[in-house]
Amino acid sequence: MVNNDAPYSETFKVHDRFLVGVSDRDNEWHRLENAATGFSLISSPKIPQVFRLSATMNETINITQLQKALNNIIVRFPYFRVNMKTSIFWHFWETNLDYPKIYPDSKYPNNFIPITNKSEFPFRVKAYKKRIAIEYSHCLTDGTGGLTFLKALVAEYLNVRGIKSEDWGDILRPNQIPKLEEYEDAYRRYSQKVRTGREFLSNAFIIPFKREKVGIYHITKGLMPIKKVLEESKSFGISITEYIVSIYIESLQELLYSFPANLLKKNLKPIRIMVPVNLRNLFPSKTMRNFSLYILPGIDPRLGRYNFDEIVRQVHHFMKKEVHPKAFTSTMYKNTTIERRMFLRLTPLALKKFFGQRGYYYLGTPAYTGILTNLGRIKLPEEVEKYVEDVEFVPAQVPVNKVGAAMVSYKDKLNINFGRIIKDPIVERFFFRNIAKKGIPVKIETN
């Protein structure tokens, strides 16, 4: 399918025809998948549901060339070239044949994108000095889909700058035809009818500080050598994700025990971390839309204070048990069943949004203390890698839990980005001090 020599004009024609489809209509529409439906109901300036992926190049970004690269590459991602429309009962995607523009970067990232505005894309490409950043509405895609698009944009930017490569590796190129499986609602495809009942978790320890004004989002980035982190995690016989989750839980436990007696008593609840799992690793899907679920490893401080070894054991065994296709198949079925119910389908969208936003604050989200999402190790073809200095992943704002973290490793570094909506970096302080205590050198950067 790949035709590297096809001129762009031909490519546009192919993809525009693909978008329009056989019915010759001016535009096409498709429904939101299960996770996107949930995100669309709660998305607001207070709950932006926007995450960010960025690549820092080895020289200052040329905006004109970046815009050209974006115009070229967007046709390869027709499922991203959309605008969210509102009907009486649901939101849906409609093809948006405009071209997305480049935005200047802001001090505070990951703020609300008004995706239902006319011609608004559900992502924004931002440039600042040497960095290309893309902020995605979670309604559109998850970290894996976002990373695929970022890699394709960076490669096309290099191509526009005249850097030619023999081998672009797994990077998607503008002259390829999008595959139908990239559009798929993988939740529906892989869910299986099973009746296991729904477990309701008690509320977890929630950081009891007041959020800052809406729009303020503090980022604290910790850079550390991946080799050293790997060595430390191997000494416990666990993965890097399990190791970092354990340190996160240990830090939250220390934070809890640093409270005065009355506050400690009030907040003595389970500490759980929400760890998203990329389901493409468990199911053979190539979808570019959301396809992840989460697990909640944690400890219960009501049973007593845990030492690090105990936390590691809890996290390791929990994750080994929970990260299993069978467990996720039933969760997918339960989640997709909700949106299939006739009663909910016939409920007006305004009512769904009203109850959805309140549900976000009072159900589900209070079941965990923080979030840690790991995008894994980023590999770029050699030709591209020498122009890309750093890759970053900034988590979405979490209004209930207040602090979240996202990690990604690139070249010889592990980047952990904490995002918080409270003033004091109290969680980050405990976390990075714990990392340093374990003999891992850390460099801190902030916005």
Add this chain to the structure above:
Amino acid sequence: MSYCINCNVEVDSFIEKCPLCQSIIQKSDNIDQIFEEKKYPTEIIEEEKDEPKISDKRKRFVAWEAVSVSAVVPLLIVLGINMFVERSFTITWGKYPLTGIVLAWLLISVPLLLLKRPILIVVGETLSLIAFLVLIDFYDNGAIDWYYQIALPIIGLTALVTSIVVILSIKVKNKGVNIAAFVLFGISAMCLGLDLIILSYIHETITIKWSLYVIIPLTIIGGFLLYLHYRLTRIVDMKRVLEIKKKLKA
């Protein structure tokens, strides 16, 4: 390279205070500031709002326009059916629903157009009700009879009690359970008035019966609420008693 000795972390060379603990960073002599720069811009770009901003006044006007146009539809339907049934251009039974539709339109229009003017709203709503009941009484037998004895006193009483409660609730400095007390006293006054007006109309003598059963408990509860608000809260810190704490500021 700069280093925070409290947190044991490295920071950018241009950083003065540790981002984690805010302690002053000790600078070493061989700082190389050339390769380190701020990772984010200092400017804050305000994100666009979800929808273009429309003023509240404009929104209210659009809502009023929609209500007005919507009211015309049943108005024309009733008018049409009345004329079709009667086979003439005279309005017979249709005047009752037509007057009702006009009243509904007035009751919705007044608060939409006069928001934040509570006195004018009360006056507007009262006049609308007065006009409606006068017309209904007149349609009945071509004369105004029960209106003066029943309708006008009840409307007057409702307008008076509502105005007093609303004005008191707005003007009072410390708002709390005292508002609930004002509402209870208002309900008591309404019951007393209704009892007087209705029984006087039926028996043609001034008597009070059932309203006492409502007035006694409501006055006692209202009085207790006022005591709670104006006396007890000065002596006891109620927030402390009820364990209401402000959230900690980080």
